[in-house]
Amino acid sequence: MWQSILQKEGNMRFRVKKDELQHTISSIEALAPKKTTQTILSHILLETSENELIMTASDMESSAQVRMPAEDTEKGGLIVSAKKLSEIAHRIQAEEIIFDLSEEDPEESIDLDEDRFMLNISGIDKKAARFTLSAGAPSNFPHFEMDPSMEMWQADVATIHEMIRKTVYAISQEDNRYIYNGLCFFGEGNKLTVVGTDGRRLSAITREFSTNIEVKDAEGEPIVVHSKAVKQLERLISDASKLGIGLSGRNVFFETDNAKLSSRLIEGKFPDYKKILPTQTNMEFEISREAFLDAISQVMVMCEPPSYLVKLSTEADTLHLAAHTPEYGSASVELPISSIGDPLMTAFNATFMTDLLNSLDCETVKLQFVDPERPIVIRDTSDPDFVSIVMPFRI
Structure with missing residues:
Protein backbone atom coordinates (compact mmCIF):
# COMPACT_ATOMS: atom_id res chain seq x y z
CA MET A 1 0.00 0.00 0.00
CA TRP A 2 1.30 3.43 -0.88
CA GLN A 3 1.18 5.97 1.93
CA SER A 4 0.41 9.63 1.23
CA ILE A 5 2.64 12.18 2.93
CA LEU A 6 -0.11 14.83 3.02
CA GLN A 7 2.13 17.59 4.28
CA LYS A 8 5.00 19.68 3.08
CA GLU A 9 8.20 18.24 4.53
CA GLY A 10 11.49 20.09 4.23
CA ASN A 11 12.69 21.41 0.91
CA MET A 12 10.95 19.02 -1.50
CA ARG A 13 13.12 18.37 -4.54
CA PHE A 14 13.37 15.89 -7.42
CA ARG A 15 14.73 15.49 -10.95
CA VAL A 16 12.91 13.59 -13.70
CA LYS A 17 13.17 12.93 -17.42
CA LYS A 18 10.84 15.10 -19.49
CA ASP A 19 9.40 12.28 -21.63
CA GLU A 20 8.63 10.14 -18.56
CA LEU A 21 7.01 13.11 -16.83
CA GLN A 22 4.83 13.88 -19.86
CA HIS A 23 3.75 10.25 -20.13
CA THR A 24 2.86 10.03 -16.44
CA ILE A 25 0.88 13.28 -16.42
CA SER A 26 -1.03 12.33 -19.58
CA SER A 27 -1.97 8.98 -18.02
CA ILE A 28 -3.88 10.57 -15.11
CA GLU A 29 -4.70 14.22 -15.88
CA ALA A 30 -8.14 13.31 -17.29
CA LEU A 31 -9.22 12.60 -13.69
CA ALA A 32 -8.42 16.20 -12.69
CA PRO A 33 -11.51 18.07 -13.95
CA LYS A 34 -10.81 21.48 -15.49
CA LYS A 35 -14.22 22.77 -14.42
CA THR A 36 -15.27 21.89 -10.88
CA THR A 37 -16.81 23.56 -7.86
CA GLN A 38 -14.08 21.91 -5.75
CA THR A 39 -10.95 23.69 -6.94
CA ILE A 40 -8.64 21.22 -5.23
CA LEU A 41 -9.79 18.47 -7.63
CA SER A 42 -8.28 20.34 -10.60
CA HIS A 43 -4.88 19.67 -9.02
CA ILE A 44 -2.47 16.75 -8.98
CA LEU A 45 -0.81 15.52 -5.80
CA LEU A 46 2.97 15.16 -6.10
CA GLU A 47 4.80 13.04 -3.52
CA THR A 48 8.43 12.03 -3.39
CA SER A 49 10.17 9.14 -1.72
CA GLU A 50 13.55 7.59 -2.36
CA ASN A 51 14.21 7.72 -6.13
CA GLU A 52 10.50 7.90 -6.87
CA LEU A 53 7.81 10.44 -7.75
CA ILE A 54 4.17 9.52 -7.08
CA MET A 55 1.33 11.40 -8.80
CA THR A 56 -2.31 11.18 -7.73
CA ALA A 57 -5.42 12.63 -9.40
CA SER A 58 -9.05 12.31 -8.31
CA ASP A 59 -12.54 13.49 -9.24
CA MET A 60 -13.98 11.97 -6.02
CA GLU A 61 -15.67 9.14 -7.98
CA SER A 62 -12.38 7.74 -9.31
CA SER A 63 -8.76 8.13 -8.23
CA ALA A 64 -5.53 7.14 -9.96
CA GLN A 65 -2.01 6.96 -8.59
CA VAL A 66 1.09 6.44 -10.75
CA ARG A 67 4.73 5.98 -9.79
CA MET A 68 7.70 7.03 -11.91
CA PRO A 69 11.47 7.10 -11.38
CA ALA A 70 13.07 10.27 -10.00
CA GLU A 71 16.56 11.27 -8.88
CA ASP A 72 18.01 13.66 -6.29
CA THR A 73 14.80 13.32 -4.30
CA GLU A 74 14.03 15.02 -1.00
CA LYS A 75 10.90 13.70 0.67
CA GLY A 76 7.77 15.86 0.54
CA GLY A 77 4.26 16.30 -0.80
CA LEU A 78 2.24 19.12 -2.37
CA ILE A 79 -0.51 19.83 -4.91
CA VAL A 80 -0.21 21.80 -8.15
CA SER A 81 -2.52 22.70 -11.02
CA ALA A 82 -2.81 19.67 -13.32
CA LYS A 83 -3.36 21.89 -16.37
CA LYS A 84 -0.34 24.12 -15.73
CA LEU A 85 1.95 21.23 -14.83
CA SER A 86 0.99 19.48 -18.06
CA GLU A 87 1.61 22.61 -20.14
CA ILE A 88 5.01 23.18 -18.55
CA ALA A 89 6.04 19.55 -19.05
CA HIS A 90 5.14 19.74 -22.74
CA ARG A 91 6.73 23.11 -23.50
CA ILE A 92 9.92 23.24 -21.47
CA GLN A 93 12.92 22.64 -23.74
CA ALA A 94 14.96 20.20 -21.67
CA GLU A 95 15.57 16.46 -21.51
CA GLU A 96 15.61 16.52 -17.70
CA ILE A 97 13.59 18.77 -15.39
CA ILE A 98 14.43 19.85 -11.84
CA PHE A 99 11.72 20.66 -9.29
CA ASP A 100 12.50 22.30 -5.95
CA LEU A 101 10.42 24.09 -3.36
CA SER A 102 10.72 27.55 -1.87
CA GLU A 103 8.56 29.02 0.88
CA GLU A 104 7.94 32.36 -0.79
CA ASP A 105 4.26 33.15 -1.14
CA PRO A 106 3.08 34.07 -4.63
CA GLU A 107 1.69 37.57 -5.12
CA GLU A 108 -1.52 36.02 -6.37
CA SER A 109 -2.51 32.53 -5.31
CA ILE A 110 -5.50 30.23 -5.49
CA ASP A 111 -7.27 29.96 -2.16
CA LEU A 112 -6.79 26.25 -1.55
CA ASP A 113 -5.09 26.15 1.82
CA GLU A 114 -3.41 28.47 4.27
CA ASP A 115 0.00 27.00 3.40
CA ARG A 116 1.24 28.28 0.04
CA PHE A 117 4.55 27.51 -1.63
CA MET A 118 6.30 28.21 -4.90
CA LEU A 119 7.57 25.21 -6.85
CA ASN A 120 10.58 26.14 -8.97
CA ILE A 121 10.78 24.25 -12.26
CA SER A 122 13.78 24.42 -14.57
CA GLY A 123 15.58 22.36 -17.16
CA ILE A 124 18.95 20.84 -16.42
CA ASP A 125 20.06 22.82 -19.48
CA LYS A 126 20.43 26.42 -18.29
CA LYS A 127 19.12 27.67 -21.66
CA ALA A 128 15.66 26.25 -20.91
CA ALA A 129 12.91 28.47 -19.52
CA ARG A 130 12.45 28.66 -15.76
CA PHE A 131 9.01 28.49 -14.13
CA THR A 132 7.57 29.07 -10.68
CA LEU A 133 4.30 27.25 -10.05
CA SER A 134 1.95 27.97 -7.16
CA ALA A 135 1.69 24.92 -4.89
CA GLY A 136 -0.26 24.06 -1.77
CA ALA A 137 -0.27 21.64 1.13
CA PRO A 138 -2.45 18.63 0.24
CA SER A 139 -4.20 18.27 3.60
CA ASN A 140 -7.66 18.25 1.97
CA PHE A 141 -6.74 16.26 -1.13
CA PRO A 142 -8.62 12.92 -1.48
CA HIS A 143 -6.53 10.18 0.13
CA PHE A 144 -5.90 7.10 -2.02
CA GLU A 145 -6.40 3.92 0.01
CA MET A 146 -6.55 0.22 -0.77
CA ASP A 147 -7.53 -2.50 1.68
CA PRO A 148 -4.35 -4.60 2.09
CA SER A 149 -6.49 -7.69 2.84
CA MET A 150 -8.52 -7.35 -0.38
CA GLU A 151 -8.24 -10.27 -2.78
CA LYS A 274 -28.75 -12.52 -23.48
CA LYS A 275 -32.49 -11.82 -23.29
CA ILE A 276 -32.15 -9.30 -26.13
CA LEU A 277 -30.40 -11.70 -28.51
CA PRO A 278 -32.79 -13.31 -31.02
CA THR A 279 -33.05 -17.08 -30.59
CA GLN A 280 -33.48 -17.59 -34.34
CA THR A 281 -32.87 -15.62 -37.52
CA ASN A 282 -34.60 -15.57 -40.92
CA MET A 283 -31.82 -14.04 -42.97
CA GLU A 284 -28.04 -13.73 -42.67
CA PHE A 285 -25.01 -12.93 -44.76
CA GLU A 286 -21.24 -12.79 -44.44
CA ILE A 287 -19.14 -9.93 -45.75
CA SER A 288 -15.58 -8.62 -45.64
CA ARG A 289 -15.29 -6.34 -42.60
CA GLU A 290 -13.05 -3.84 -44.39
CA ALA A 291 -15.22 -3.78 -47.53
CA PHE A 292 -18.37 -3.24 -45.44
CA LEU A 293 -16.69 -0.49 -43.42
CA ASP A 294 -15.43 1.24 -46.56
CA ALA A 295 -18.86 1.09 -48.20
CA ILE A 296 -20.60 2.60 -45.17
CA SER A 297 -17.94 5.32 -44.95
CA GLN A 298 -18.64 6.28 -48.55
CA VAL A 299 -22.42 6.62 -48.28
CA MET A 300 -22.10 8.41 -44.91
CA VAL A 301 -21.13 11.51 -46.89
CA MET A 302 -24.85 11.91 -47.54
CA CYS A 303 -26.03 11.08 -44.01
CA GLU A 304 -27.54 13.66 -41.69
CA PRO A 305 -26.81 13.84 -37.96
CA PRO A 306 -27.85 12.74 -35.45
CA SER A 307 -29.45 9.65 -37.04
CA TYR A 308 -26.82 9.02 -39.76
CA LEU A 309 -29.43 6.80 -41.39
CA VAL A 310 -28.22 4.29 -43.98
CA LYS A 311 -30.67 2.00 -45.77
CA LEU A 312 -29.66 -1.63 -46.21
CA SER A 313 -31.31 -4.05 -48.61
CA THR A 314 -30.39 -7.46 -49.99
CA GLU A 315 -31.22 -9.07 -53.29
CA ALA A 316 -29.86 -12.48 -54.26
CA ASP A 317 -26.13 -12.22 -53.49
CA THR A 318 -25.93 -8.42 -53.54
CA LEU A 319 -25.97 -5.93 -50.67
CA HIS A 320 -27.28 -2.41 -51.37
CA LEU A 321 -26.42 0.54 -49.10
CA ALA A 322 -27.91 3.99 -49.65
CA ALA A 323 -28.15 7.38 -47.92
CA HIS A 324 -30.07 10.52 -48.85
CA THR A 325 -30.33 14.13 -47.70
CA PRO A 326 -32.91 16.50 -49.23
CA GLU A 327 -30.44 19.39 -49.22
CA TYR A 328 -27.39 17.74 -50.79
CA GLY A 329 -28.34 14.56 -52.64
CA SER A 330 -27.80 10.82 -52.30
CA ALA A 331 -25.19 8.06 -52.34
CA SER A 332 -25.37 4.33 -52.95
CA VAL A 333 -23.04 1.36 -53.21
CA GLU A 334 -23.36 -2.36 -53.94
CA LEU A 335 -21.30 -5.23 -52.56
CA PRO A 336 -21.28 -8.99 -53.23
CA ILE A 337 -22.37 -11.15 -50.27
CA SER A 338 -23.01 -14.77 -49.41
CA SER A 339 -26.56 -14.76 -48.01
CA ILE A 340 -29.04 -17.25 -46.60
CA GLY A 341 -32.76 -16.44 -46.37
CA ASP A 342 -35.27 -14.08 -47.95
CA PRO A 343 -34.44 -10.59 -49.27
CA LEU A 344 -34.69 -7.87 -46.63
CA MET A 345 -34.79 -4.07 -46.30
CA THR A 346 -33.94 -2.16 -43.11
CA ALA A 347 -31.91 0.86 -41.93
CA PHE A 348 -29.30 1.57 -39.27
CA ASN A 349 -27.20 4.33 -37.70
CA ALA A 350 -23.98 4.42 -39.72
CA THR A 351 -21.82 5.66 -36.84
CA PHE A 352 -22.99 2.77 -34.65
CA MET A 353 -21.94 0.29 -37.32
CA THR A 354 -18.59 1.93 -38.10
CA ASP A 355 -17.72 2.17 -34.38
CA LEU A 356 -18.29 -1.57 -34.14
CA LEU A 357 -16.40 -2.49 -37.30
CA ASN A 358 -13.43 -0.29 -36.35
CA SER A 359 -13.13 -2.06 -32.99
CA LEU A 360 -12.73 -5.48 -34.60
CA ASP A 361 -9.69 -6.99 -36.30
CA CYS A 362 -11.31 -9.95 -38.07
CA GLU A 363 -11.49 -10.45 -41.83
CA THR A 364 -15.19 -11.30 -42.06
CA VAL A 365 -18.35 -10.42 -40.14
CA LYS A 366 -21.77 -12.06 -40.17
CA LEU A 367 -25.00 -10.03 -40.00
CA GLN A 368 -28.17 -11.80 -38.85
CA PHE A 369 -31.78 -10.57 -39.08
CA VAL A 370 -35.17 -11.72 -37.80
CA ASP A 371 -37.16 -8.98 -39.55
CA PRO A 372 -36.60 -5.30 -40.49
CA GLU A 373 -37.66 -4.02 -37.05
CA ARG A 374 -35.81 -6.46 -34.79
CA PRO A 375 -32.18 -6.05 -33.62
CA ILE A 376 -29.43 -6.54 -36.19
CA VAL A 377 -26.95 -9.09 -34.79
CA ILE A 378 -23.32 -8.73 -35.87
CA ARG A 379 -20.79 -11.47 -35.18
CA ASP A 380 -17.06 -11.89 -35.68
CA THR A 381 -16.89 -15.07 -37.78
CA SER A 382 -13.58 -16.01 -36.11
CA ASP A 383 -14.74 -15.39 -32.52
CA PRO A 384 -17.83 -17.20 -31.18
CA ASP A 385 -17.49 -15.38 -27.83
CA PHE A 386 -18.17 -11.91 -29.25
CA VAL A 387 -21.55 -10.54 -30.28
CA SER A 388 -22.91 -7.10 -31.07
CA ILE A 389 -26.39 -5.68 -31.63
CA VAL A 390 -27.51 -2.54 -33.46
CA MET A 391 -31.15 -1.48 -33.25
CA PRO A 392 -32.61 -0.66 -36.70
CA PHE A 393 -34.69 2.33 -37.79
CA ARG A 394 -38.25 1.89 -38.94
CA ILE A 395 -38.57 2.79 -42.63
Missing part, protein backbone atom coordinates in the same frame (compact mmCIF):
# COMPACT_ATOMS: atom_id res chain seq x y z
CA MET A 152 -6.80 -9.29 -6.16
CA TRP A 153 -7.55 -11.44 -9.22
CA GLN A 154 -4.80 -11.49 -11.80
CA ALA A 155 -5.87 -10.91 -15.41
CA ASP A 156 -3.96 -10.94 -18.68
CA VAL A 157 -3.39 -7.31 -19.67
CA ALA A 158 -3.70 -7.82 -23.44
CA THR A 159 -6.98 -9.70 -23.01
CA ILE A 160 -8.52 -7.01 -20.79
CA HIS A 161 -7.37 -4.34 -23.23
CA GLU A 162 -9.03 -6.22 -26.10
CA MET A 163 -12.28 -6.67 -24.15
CA ILE A 164 -12.48 -2.96 -23.36
CA ARG A 165 -11.64 -1.95 -26.93
CA LYS A 166 -14.44 -4.09 -28.34
CA THR A 167 -17.13 -2.79 -25.97
CA VAL A 168 -16.30 0.69 -24.66
CA TYR A 169 -17.63 2.55 -27.72
CA ALA A 170 -21.16 1.31 -26.96
CA ILE A 171 -21.32 3.04 -23.55
CA SER A 172 -24.00 5.72 -23.30
CA GLN A 173 -22.89 9.36 -23.23
CA GLU A 174 -26.27 10.50 -21.89
CA ASP A 175 -26.86 11.00 -18.17
CA ASN A 176 -30.55 10.10 -18.14
CA ARG A 177 -29.80 6.34 -18.14
CA TYR A 178 -26.96 6.23 -15.64
CA ILE A 179 -26.63 2.43 -15.53
CA TYR A 180 -25.58 2.59 -19.21
CA ASN A 181 -22.77 5.09 -18.45
CA GLY A 182 -20.35 2.27 -17.70
CA LEU A 183 -19.08 -1.15 -18.73
CA CYS A 184 -20.61 -4.22 -17.11
CA PHE A 185 -18.10 -6.79 -15.78
CA PHE A 186 -19.09 -10.26 -14.62
CA GLY A 187 -16.54 -12.88 -13.70
CA GLU A 188 -17.34 -16.38 -12.53
CA GLY A 189 -14.88 -19.24 -12.39
CA ASN A 190 -12.20 -18.53 -14.96
CA LYS A 191 -14.52 -16.68 -17.37
CA LEU A 192 -15.04 -12.92 -17.56
CA THR A 193 -17.74 -11.19 -19.61
CA VAL A 194 -17.70 -7.47 -20.45
CA VAL A 195 -20.77 -5.70 -21.89
CA GLY A 196 -21.33 -2.15 -23.10
CA THR A 197 -24.65 -0.66 -24.23
CA ASP A 198 -26.50 2.63 -24.57
CA GLY A 199 -29.89 1.00 -25.16
CA ARG A 200 -29.63 1.34 -28.96
CA ARG A 201 -26.53 -0.79 -29.51
CA LEU A 202 -24.71 -3.41 -27.48
CA SER A 203 -21.45 -5.33 -27.58
CA ALA A 204 -20.50 -8.27 -25.38
CA ILE A 205 -17.35 -10.36 -25.16
CA THR A 206 -16.34 -13.33 -23.00
CA ARG A 207 -12.83 -14.60 -22.38
CA GLU A 208 -11.27 -17.41 -20.35
CA PHE A 209 -8.34 -16.82 -18.00
CA SER A 210 -5.78 -19.19 -16.54
CA THR A 211 -7.04 -18.53 -12.99
CA ASN A 212 -10.41 -17.73 -11.41
CA ILE A 213 -11.58 -14.14 -11.77
CA GLU A 214 -14.65 -13.72 -9.54
CA VAL A 215 -15.62 -10.17 -10.53
CA LYS A 216 -19.12 -9.72 -9.09
CA ASP A 217 -20.71 -7.92 -6.16
CA ALA A 218 -21.61 -9.34 -2.75
CA GLU A 219 -24.97 -10.55 -4.11
CA GLY A 220 -23.30 -12.32 -7.02
CA GLU A 221 -24.48 -9.70 -9.53
CA PRO A 222 -22.37 -8.04 -12.27
CA ILE A 223 -20.58 -4.79 -11.46
CA VAL A 224 -20.74 -1.63 -13.60
CA VAL A 225 -17.60 0.53 -13.88
CA HIS A 226 -18.09 4.15 -14.98
CA SER A 227 -16.86 5.02 -18.47
CA LYS A 228 -14.41 7.61 -17.11
CA ALA A 229 -12.73 4.95 -14.98
CA VAL A 230 -12.74 2.48 -17.89
CA LYS A 231 -10.99 4.97 -20.16
CA GLN A 232 -8.53 5.74 -17.37
CA LEU A 233 -7.84 2.01 -17.05
CA GLU A 234 -7.17 1.84 -20.80
CA ARG A 235 -4.50 4.50 -20.43
CA LEU A 236 -2.88 2.83 -17.42
CA ILE A 237 -2.64 -0.63 -18.99
CA SER A 238 -1.36 0.60 -22.37
CA ASP A 239 2.22 -0.17 -21.32
CA ALA A 240 1.61 -2.51 -18.36
CA SER A 241 2.69 -6.14 -18.09
CA LYS A 242 0.39 -7.21 -15.25
CA LEU A 243 -3.05 -6.32 -13.92
CA GLY A 244 -4.86 -7.11 -10.68
CA ILE A 245 -8.59 -6.56 -10.11
CA GLY A 246 -10.18 -6.32 -6.66
CA LEU A 247 -13.48 -5.36 -5.03
CA SER A 248 -14.13 -3.77 -1.66
CA GLY A 249 -17.65 -2.67 -0.80
CA ARG A 250 -18.99 -0.53 -3.65
CA ASN A 251 -15.53 0.19 -5.07
CA VAL A 252 -13.43 -1.57 -7.69
CA PHE A 253 -9.63 -1.46 -7.72
CA PHE A 254 -7.12 -2.07 -10.49
CA GLU A 255 -3.36 -2.42 -9.97
CA THR A 256 -0.63 -2.53 -12.63
CA ASP A 257 3.15 -2.58 -12.45
CA ASN A 258 3.39 1.09 -11.45
CA ALA A 259 -0.18 2.37 -11.09
CA LYS A 260 -3.36 1.97 -9.07
CA LEU A 261 -6.91 2.98 -9.91
CA SER A 262 -10.01 3.00 -7.73
CA SER A 263 -13.56 3.80 -8.77
CA ARG A 264 -16.97 3.86 -7.15
CA LEU A 265 -19.29 1.39 -8.87
CA ILE A 266 -22.46 2.55 -10.61
CA GLU A 267 -25.55 1.60 -8.63
CA GLY A 268 -28.35 -0.33 -10.31
CA LYS A 269 -29.10 -3.55 -12.14
CA PHE A 270 -27.56 -3.96 -15.58
CA PRO A 271 -29.91 -5.59 -18.14
CA ASP A 272 -29.32 -9.21 -19.13
CA TYR A 273 -28.03 -8.86 -22.69
